[in-house]
Amino acid sequence: MDSDYAGGSGEADREIIRLWRTWRTVFEMLQDRGYEVTEDEVQISLSEFRAKFQEPTSGLPRRDQMKISARPTEAMQAKYTALPSKSNPNPQPDCGTIYVEFCADSSGVGTKQVRTFNHTVDENNFHSGIFITQTPISPSAVRLLSGIPGRICEHFQEQDLLVNITRHELVPKHVLLSPEEKARLLERYRLKESQLPRIQVSDPVARYLGLRRGQVVKIIRKSETAGRYASYRWVI
Amino acid sequence: MPSPDRPAAASSPALAQRPGTDPRHLAIALHHAQQIQAQKDTQTLILDRILELIELPSSPTADPATPAAADVAALKSALRPFQPADYDNLILERNIEGRCGYALCPREHRKEDPRVRFRIVWGAKGSGAGGRGREMDIVPREKLEMWCSSECAERAMYIRVQLAEEPVWERRADDRRGRQILLLEEGRAASNDHHRQRQPSASVKDVLGQLDNLNLATGSASDSADLALERGDVHPALHGGRVEVQIREKQVAAGSTRAPELRPEDRMGGAIEGYVPRDTQDQDQDMLDLL
Known part of the structure; x- marks a missing residue:
């Protein structure tokens, strides 16, 4: 007992x-x-x-x-x-x-x-x-x-x-862009949103941030040569 | 260009009149969007059906061997759009609710020792190799816990194999699979009838059950309308294809045709598709020399 x-x-x-x-x-x-x-x-x-x-x-x-x-x-x-x-x-x-x-x-x-x-x-x-x-x-x-x-x-x-996956050292920082920032990004690079690289809604980080289809997320990585390196993903 | 992922916006007349748009593109985008919408509708319908079937049977004392006619009719009509995977989902949902996986059984499902992973199940006497001994089966616990008894497992699996594999929106109108589902009892009764013409049934209970099942063919018109809806036949997108088909007779040129007749160069067989075989060439030459 x-x-x-x-x-x-x-x-x-x-x-x-x-x-x-x-x-x-x-x-x-x-x-x-x-x-x-x-x-x-x-x-x-x-x-x-x-x-x-x-x-x-x-x-x-x-x-x-x-x-x-x-x-x-x-x-x-x-x-x-x-x-x-x-x-x-x-x-x-x-x-x-x-x-x-x-x-x-x-x-x-x-x-x-x-x-x-x-x-x-x-x-x-x-x-x-x-x-x-x-x-x-x-x-x-x-x-x-x-x-x-x-x-x-x-x-x-x-x-x-x-565990909070985004706190892991190998997971880069994901920042959601507002519609205005997204429009500016597409304007600057003269892109259509479909020309951006993509990220799935079911991606663990996308799930963590609650991303929705059509949003654009900015991913900031550390780079040995450039210091910081930003890339963008279109959520699908 | 209308974007294909927004059918609601694309259907507005303003977009169709915008310069540089191609009505064909618009039509194709709409066609696909409507198809996808029809598929989504079907999936919601199947989900609703699963939720309905969890509640079956209507009375807590129902006997799965002789189910009530209303329940049977409900089950059969609800199972029409199902694929085997949807049926598995139904069994899973029923088990989560603590019920036996067979939709017409009111009992609870078996509960095995949670530490046990497999069970040995023995078949009936004389089911082993060569009609001797018993058949042995090693069954994982999860499979065993789906049902209240092996009879119910057999009944449920008997229905599962009758379901059509392909999703509703790909089925053809003349596809019989999944539209006439037989319960195990009905299937047995039918095959009994087939083998030994009209033998009296074993028990009064069975006969009563079969009497209940006699009046099943009512309301078939509304059933077929339901099925048409499920299949998405009412959708304008699925009426005709994207390509307009027009059948036109071939115009035959005026003037009569003549039967082929023998020409002098065909005497020795002639050319084969334009090639004159060497032997006949020589022979021709010889003939010419002789002449």
């Missing part, structure tokens, strides 16, 4: 540490995307996280309480506002409050959980949502998640966010 309890607690401890790292990565991700998050939230320490989300008796994490909603900053809104055109002289920013939810079910996440998530996003009128599960979700659930018209829902697995 005693050893059983100790083993279980060790297991729970490991789980809470993993979850803490995922939680931090989620906040770093929101920050990098341009949402309003405080430095305290990003730098949350393990003990604070424990105090907030650990069940005092069993030591297990309370995933059902792990919910985040964040508003976009002004800078992000500017980046997501299309250029004014004749038909749309006063464009509105195509971004809004984001909602992040951790799924409590440890296995077998299907359409049922995704439906509830979709319902929450729809009901509270969130612009986009991120659904984080412990296990992979079924193909129909993925299709259901991406199927809400007018809203953007993404899915991550907890283990995908265990």
Whole structure:
């Protein structure tokens, strides 16, 4: 009995540490995307996280309480506002409050959980949502998640966010260009956007930054000869 | 030039009248866009069908061997646009809900020891090699956990092999596959009838089940309309192809034709496609010399 309890607690401890790292990565991700998050939230320490989300008796994490909603900053809104055109002289920013939810079910996440998530996003009128599960979700659930018209829902697995991939030394810096910067780039190099090199929406960094089809991202690499080297990718 | 990835913008008349546009390009772009839209519609439809089929059967005490007629009809009509992969998705979804993978079975799926990765499954007596002993099968746990029993597994797989492999939008109108799906029980009853003309069925239950299945052919007109919608036949893009086909008779030149007749140079066989064989050349020469 005693050893059983100790083993279980060790297991729970490991789980809470993993979850803490995922939680931090989620906040770093929101920050990098341009949402309003405080430095305290990003730098949350393990003990604070424990105090907030650990069940005092069993030591297990309370995933059902792990919910985040964040508003976009002004800078992000500017980046997501299309250029004014004749038909749309006063464009509105195509971004809004984001909602992040951790799924409590440890296995077998299907359409049922995704439906509830979709319902929450729809009901509270969130612009986009991120659904984080412990296990992979079924193909129909993925299709259901991406199927809400007018809203953007993404899915991550907890283990995908265990480490922040963009902090790795071999991953160059990716910067999203605003429509204005994109227009200037295309003007300067006399290009059509289809002539740019491409990056897939499913690319890990593109997923991290929540890039959308048609955007252009600037990739800044270190170069031995040139110091810094910028290249551009069109998201497809 | 209209961009092919924005069919909504391209369909506006303003774009068609812009200088330098080619209506053919516009038509091609629209055609492809509509095709892609039809495919997307079909995929949403299949997703909806999967969500419906998770809820089957309608009563929690239904017997998968003698399902209710309404459920059978619902299953059969819902499965029409499915590919085997979609059917696998359905089984997966049902298992996530804790149900048996066979859509007409209300029971829970089997739960094996999570530490076990494989199980040995023995077949019926006399199923082994040479009709002796038992057949042995090593089955991964995930496969075993899909169903409540091996009967349900057989029933579900019997349906799966009847589904058409190609997606709905590539199927032909006269393709019978996937349109007339038989349940395992119906298939067995049919083959029994075939073998020994009209033997009385074993149990009252079976007979009742078959009586239920008798009135299935109702509403076939609306079914075929549904299928046409699923296949995207109503789409104007799929009515005629991109190429306009006009059949025109060949004009035969005036004047009668004559049958070929023997000419003097053809006497010795003549030229083969313009080439005169050397032997006959010499012979001709000899003949000329003789003359």
